[in-house]
Amino acid sequence: IKDEQPAQEGKDSYATHRVKVPVPPIGTSFVHRGLAYRDASRKLRDAAQKETPDLLVAHDFEVLSAAVAAGRRGRRVPVIYDSHEDWPALIAENSALEARIAKVQERRLCRRVAHVITVSEPIAEKFRRMNKDTTVLYNARPESEIHLADRAASRRSFGYAIDDFVVGFAGALAGGRGLDILLGALPTLPASTKALIVGGPDEEAERLRALARAEGLQDRVRVDGYRAFRELAPYYASMDVGVILLDRRPNHERALPNKLFDYMAHGVAVIVPEYPAIAPIVMEGPCGWTVPDIRLEAVSAILREVQSSGEARARGKTGREAYVRRYAWDRQEERFLQIVRAVTEGHVV
The missing domain is CATH 3.40.50.2000 (Glycogen Phosphorylase B;)
Structure with missing residues (x-):
């Protein structure tokens, strides 16, 4: 994640804590990539815990393990998995081995996820087959x-x-x-x-x-x-x-x-x-x-x-x-906030 922090302005501004966690690109050593991701996940986990959150939203698969780990430590915090791609399928375009690992990891980590948000019905069906509460929200601009x-x-x-x-x-x-x-x-x-x-x-x-x-x-x-x-x-x-x-x-x-x-x-x-x-x-x-x-x-x-x-x-x-x-996100936002309220209050969406 870039370590440059843009200025926050306006009444709706919020503090942003950016953690620099470079990871070698696909095609480089599998071992080096695995170790780099492990280190990155630990840094993100620790950064998230310092914020004492009430909710953790994992923005795609690459940070899901960090969110789940942060949510399990100390005070239990619910996790929403926001999956914008079929990540194992995307990873398979470059590495069949990493794709198989990602598929197993995603299924394992989803056991600790309270709700999945994704962008299409075909991806949503994958998570519903895991018996996960799943909602399709469209990422259109406001x-x-x-x-x-x-x-x-x-x-x-x-x-x-x-x-x-x-x-x-x-x-x-x-x-x-x-x-x-x-x-x-x-x-x-x-x-x-x-x-x-x-x-x-x-x-x-x-x-x-x-x-x-x-x-x-x-x-x-x-x-x-x-x-x-x-x-x-x-x-x-x-x-x-x-x-x-x-x-x-x-x-x-x-x-x-x-x-x-x-x-x-x-x-x-x-x-x-x-x-x-x-x-x-x-x-x-x-x-x-x-x-x-x-x-x-x-x-x-x-x-x-x-x-x-x-x-x-x-x-x-x-x-x-x-x-x-x-x-438009103006329409989708209401449903997203309903999910957030339900998850943080311990209700089924």
Whole structure:
């Protein structure tokens, strides 16, 4: 955890105690990683105990053992496990051995957890099979963080014509996000179809720019580097459709990326894979479309369908309404506080 502490301001500010606990990355010595995690857990456990808490919230698997250990020492303190991923499945992408250990550890530690909060029904079902009280809460931003930009002005600022169809992506640029496939699909689509990509790290943004130049797409592809969320409103306002093209792997099928709700909050229709966690939310409105698999032919076909349908603006509006009505943290917060009150008072949620 970073040891720099940002200034706390305003009536809702609270003290933050940050503990620096560096851990070697996956791919380095398994023994060194295990020892580093043990040391990190002990430091976090001791730091948590010094605060004499009434409740401990373990923000994902990496700190669950520290929270459980802190909750068992001295005065018993209830623990909420806030699991944003299927962690054993995520770890398995890099280390099968560590994934097996994580699966056993997660099940063992959950015996000491009072309640599990997670982001999707597929992940929730895993914990319910452990007989754990589990609630799905969506990690959408509060409405106060969403600032809608003017569509026409935003598109003009990026140089888009009225009849351009802008396919957008805002988020971390990394392998498995389908962006190479998106660029590969562009030559199969009308010249008015453009790609607007914003995110970091810088080296990945430059790689995508180079790929666009190599394919002769530099006039149809704009790749901007990392921007703070507060700077993204013009990007969202310029999009006709946003894409989430995660490749097929167990954690991608079960987890629910926050960027889905960012698109919805800004009134942008979405294209997502037919995965069990994300597809039902998109098709409920519908606030977008699903693609059966993340291959060039399938992505090209769905983009042609979306562009020819003329429904992108309407589905984006439906997504925005669903965000305000159900998914914004302003709606989710009430349920979270109910869980906190019940757990701290020793009641079943």
